[in-house]
Amino acid sequence: MKQSRPNPGFGLGLRKEHYESVLRDRPAVDWFEVLTENYLVPGGKPLYYLERVRERYPLAMHGVSLSIGGCDPLDYRYLRELRQLAVRIEPLWISDHLCWTGVNGRNLHDLMPLPYTAEALAHVVERVAAVQDFLGRQILLENVSSYVTYRDSDMPEWDFLTAVAEQADCRILLDINNIYVNGFNHGFDPRRYIDAIPAGRVWQFHVAGHQDHGTHIIDTHDAPVIPAVWDLYAYAWAKLGPVAAMIERDDHIPPLAELMSELAFMRERVEMRVAAEGAGS
Numbered sequence: 001m002k003q004s005r006p007n008p009g010f011g012l013g014l015r016k017e018h019y020e021s022v023l024r025d026r027p028a029v030d031w032f033e034v035l036t037e038n039y040l041v042p043g044g045k046p047l048y049y050l051e052r053v054r055e056r057y058p059l060a061m062h063g064v065s066l067s068i069g070g071c072d073p074l075d076y077r078y079l080r081e082l083r084q085l086a087v088r089i090e091p092l093w094i095s096d097h098l099c100w101t102g103v104n105g106r107n108l109h110d111l112m113p114l115p116y117t118a119e120a121l122a123h124v125v126e127r128v129a130a131v132q133d134f135l136g137r138q139i140l141l142e143n144v145s146s147y148v149t150y151r152d153s154d155m156p157e158w159d160f161l162t163a164v165a166e167q168a169d170c171r172i173l174l175d176i177n178n179i180y181v182n183g184f185n186h187g188f189d190p191r192r193y194i195d196a197i198p199a200g201r202v203w204q205f206h207v208a209g210h211q212d213h214g215t216h217i218i219d220t221h222d223a224p225v226i227p228a229v230w231d232l233y234a235y236a237w238a239k240l241g242p243v244a245a246m247i248e249r250d251d252h253i254p255p256l257a258e259l260m261s262e263l264a265f266m267r268e269r270v271e272m273r274v275a276a277e278g279a280g281s
Helices: 016-025 045-054 076-089 118-135 157-168 176-186 190-196 227-240 256-280
Strands: 010-013 031-035 059-062 094-097 100-103 106-112 140-142 171-175 202-208 244-248
Touching: 010 256, 016 045, 016 256, 031 244, 045 059, 045 076, 059 076, 076 118, 118 157, 140 157, 140 202, 157 171, 157 190, 171 176, 176 190, 176 202, 176 227, 190 227, 202 227, 227 256, 244 256
Parallel strands: 010 031, 010 244, 031 059, 059 094, 094 140, 140 171, 171 202, 202 244
Antiparallel strands: 100 106
C-alpha cells in the first residue's frame, strides 16, 4: 500500500465558479484539489465537469465527512461512494481532516478538534487502519484550525498528529494557515509545530487566508494569504522538503486570474528559497 511521495507541483481548489475558465483557458495549474462530497452523485453537471477537468489535470480528493475522530461507527456507505469516485478519477491521493464532525448520526457541518490524549490517539489509529484497509490505500489527514482546547489533553497538537501518522501509517496534509491560526489562538510558536513534524509523512501543504479579529483568528478561506503565512510556508518547505502545495479559497471567490497571480507568488517563494539555499551552500 505504500508508495513514494509524489510532488505534482502547485495547485488550486477546483470551484464551480471556475469550471468554464479552466476548460477554456487551460491555466498553468499543475493539479486541482476537489471537494469530495460535491461529486458523490450518480451523474449531472458536477461529474460532467469533473471528468472533463480530469482529462486535462491531475486531481486530488479532499473530504470533510470522514469524522475519523468521531464516536459514531464509520459510515461505510460513504466509504463505498468514496472508493467508487476514486476508481472513476484515479486521484493523486485522498485526504480528510483529523477531527470529528458529528454525534449520534447528526452532522454538525464543522471540523471539531480532538482532545490530545492517549485514549483519543488509540481510537483514531484504529479507525484510520479500518478506512485504509477498506479503501486499499493510505490516506492523508489534515490538521484543523481550533478555537478551544481540552483540559484533558496531555500532549501538544503536533505530537498527536505525528503519533497518528506514525502509528496508523498514514500521511499528513499540513495546513500552514491552520498552524498559524492555532499558534495565535493558543499561544505557541508555529515554527515549533513544523519542526516537530516528520518530513517523510507530509505529502501536501495547504495555504489560505483568514480573518484576524484581534483577540483571535478564524480560518475562513475567504481572503488572500497574508505575508506571515507565506513566510511560514517558505519555512515549512525548507524544513520538510519539496511537497505538493495548493491555495484554498472557499468564499468570496475571485476571478481565476486573481488566484493564478497568488499561485505564481507561491511558486516565486519556493524559487527564492531554493536560490537562497543554493547561494549559501
